[in-house]
Amino acid sequence: MKISLKTGIALSLLPQILLVRWLATKPEWVENYYSQGIYPVTSRAFRFLFGWIPFSVGDIIYLSLTIVALAYIYRNRRSILINKISFLRDVIMVLSIAYFTFNLMWGLNYYRQPLSNTLALKESTDYEELVSFTKSLIAKTNALQNKIAGDSISPINIPYSKSKIFQKSLEGYTHLSNEYPFLEYRTPSVKKSLFNTGLSYMGYAGYLNPFTNEAQVNGLLPNFRFPVVTGHEMAHQLGYSAENETNFIGYLVTASNSDIYFQYAAYSYGLGYCLNDIRRRDIAMFDALLEDLNGGVKLNFQEMSDFWANYENPTEPVFKSIFNSFLKANNQSKGIQSYNAVVSLLVAYHKQHPL
Structure with missing residues (x-):
């Protein structure tokens, strides 16, 4: 049976969690390859991209996403009640994307070696x-x-x-x-x-x-x-x-x-x-x-x-x-x-x- 892209992304949340839990047991690897490898490059790139802007871009993004989410739920409230499974899948899909992005952009630092x-x-x-x-x-x-x-x-x-x-x-x-x-x-x-x-x-x-x-x-x-x-x-x-x-x-x-x-x-x-x-x-x-x-x-x-x-x-x-x-x-x-x-x-x- 063919799995839709949305369903595939939603289902990827569990293996992501398991992978992060496994990486948590490898602090030396996280330290060497992520915290001192990938992360310094990505973090400086985003600081270069947004640092010159005098206001918080992240705050604007958070506010915008909150408004969009609330507006979507309000406009589609009847459809959501009828198609609860599809809505739940979409929520898990968003969580999966957020979880992946969070860990790639910063979150794996939680598992580095102690200072x-x-x-x-x-x-x-x-x-x-x-x-x-x-x-x-x-x-x-x-x-x-x-x-x-x-x-x-x-x-x-x-x-x-x-x-x-x-x-x-x-x-x-x-x-x-x-x-x-x-x-x-x-x-x-x-x-x-x-x-x-x-x-x-x-x-x-x-x-x-x-x-x-x-x-x-x-x-x-x-x-x-x-x-x-x-x-x-x-x-x-x-x-x-x-x-x-x-x-x-x-x-x-x-x-x-x-x-x-x-x-x-x-x-x-x-x-x-x-x-x-x-x-x-x-x-x-x-x-x-x-x-x-x-x-x-x-x-x-x-x-x-x-x-x-x-x-x-x-x-x-x-x-x-x-x-x-x-x-x-x-x-x-x-x-x-x-x-x-x-x-x-x-x-x-x-x-x-x-x-």
Whole structure:
């Protein structure tokens, strides 16, 4: 029996999934032939294609496809109810195409070798090491806040536009690549999302569009957090998919910047994760460490807390749950908690490179 093209594409979804699962067991192959082979070529090509455009092409594509899909369903609602099997096949066909494109354009990076292997870092969850490192981070963050503000009580306001922060983040990557050539970043395509308010209500600071390779950053974020999130999304463009790894690269590239405001943004960012980790383990130690923070640093942390509180809504947990499931389906077993796993990378790195 002859199989139609639509049916053939739909049926290809299962072997695609099996192939990706098999590749997940071959991280060396993925690293050598995809993450360091095919992907750098395709990613730079798409950044060259779309990077010069001042707005997010990917956001426009997402919006257009959503409108087209809803319009199609509305216009054909009666036919869909009558031909449910054909409609289901068409949906699976679209999913098959999207799955293939996603993995070819970016998704296989989820199965590459860990960044800790590349950097020869031995991660540790030792509590005493964490506390010791957190105290060093507090001292570093307090010193930078005091140096910028001239006192210990004033919050730091990074005096740059979002576009300037994008530019200075590129400078940070240039500097960092002198030490780690594999983090060289060229052909920029970093933009504010067209849907900043929507991202805020969903609880997202940014995202990478895997189909256009545009790094999207939530333009409503306070400047206090904007440099590290920019560095994080640019790390995704370099082919690092694990959220703990892109958190770490975002921290590292921002801390490596010669600009003192960027350094403050980086160290306070890392400090926030470390304090949260300690709070989950020992609330008394957390309270004691919090007492050592300068008032200005606390106000900056409060600024971020107030920002997200302004966008709290009943749908946010739903979007977080969807993203959590997406991460778990793509080789990040801890799901959304993988962001917090940056702490072990920070501790391991600064054992080799003390603050």
